[in-house]
Amino acid sequence: xxxxxxxxxxxxxxxxxxxFLECVQDMDHENMFWYxxxxxxxxxxxxxxxxxxxxxxxxxxxxxxxxxxKKERFSLILESASTNQTSMYLCASSTLAxxxxxQFFGPGTRLxxx
Amino acid sequence: xxxxxxxxxxxxxQEGRISILNCDYxxxxxxxxxxxxxxxxxxxTFLISISSIKDKNEDGRFTVFLNKSAKHLSLHIVPSQxxxxxxxxxxxxxxxxxxxxxxxxxLFVKA
Numbered sequence: 001x002x003x004x005x006x007x008x009x010x011x012x013x014x015x016x017x018x019x020f021l022e023c024v025q026d027m028d029h030e031n032m033f034w035y036x037x038x039x040x041x042x043x044x045x046x047x048x049x050x051x052x053x054x055x056x057x058x059x060x061x062x063x064x065x066x067x068x069x070k071k072e073r074f075s076l077i078l079e080s081a082s083t084n085q086t087s088m089y090l091c092a093s094s095t096l097a098x099x100x101x102x103q104f105f106g107p108g109t110r111l112x113x114x
Numbered sequence: 115x116x117x118x119x120x121x122x123x124x125x126x127x128q129e130g131r132i133s134i135l136n137c138d139y140x141x142x143x144x145x146x147x148x149x150x151x152x153x154x155x156x157x158x159t160f161l162i163s164i165s166s167i168k169d170k171n172e173d174g175r176f177t178v179f180l181n182k183s184a185k186h187l188s189l190h191i192v193p194s195q196x197x198x199x200x201x202x203x204x205x206x207x208x209x210x211x212x213x214x215x216x217x218x219x220x221l222f223v224k225a
Binding site for chain 1: 118120123145146148155156157158159160163165203207210211212213214215216217218
């Protein structure tokens, strides 16, 4: 059974803190993605990675960075958290062999920045 | 600019009837369109896809229709069941594995 796990379901941080969100997949997928989900805006792509140490900016990369040191793990970093980064963060993975980039999602991390 | 739009935030349907969820897009370069379903406290799960060169794809109770001239796709669920109550996201694939999602439509199926 395919699985994407995220390190925390809920996280509360203070403005200015450095925040790490971790994602692990056990499907040996090449691609990994970070999205944020906000009401009325759907899922918006922050960053994605198609290989170890490779990354590409998505549609809203400002204020975020990522790290992919191992194939199964993709980390999202908020260098200095701000209140407008309060959101649901979703990690996903997919395989290069897939025809239509079907993505498998983790359960999400609800981040609140105070 | 939102390239994939789901204009109905919610939809309520009686059990056993048809549910029709709609999606409009603005970019003709998308090669695949997908629908994902999301239950509360879970990540989205893939439901069904359609290639941009097709106009219909069916999988059990779920059928997706693509009207390229109108840049419109729709998901039909027949018959609707209470377990179908969820948020449905329309999505479109761009080059380089980037997918763009709509805002979602919350479907309520009443027993």
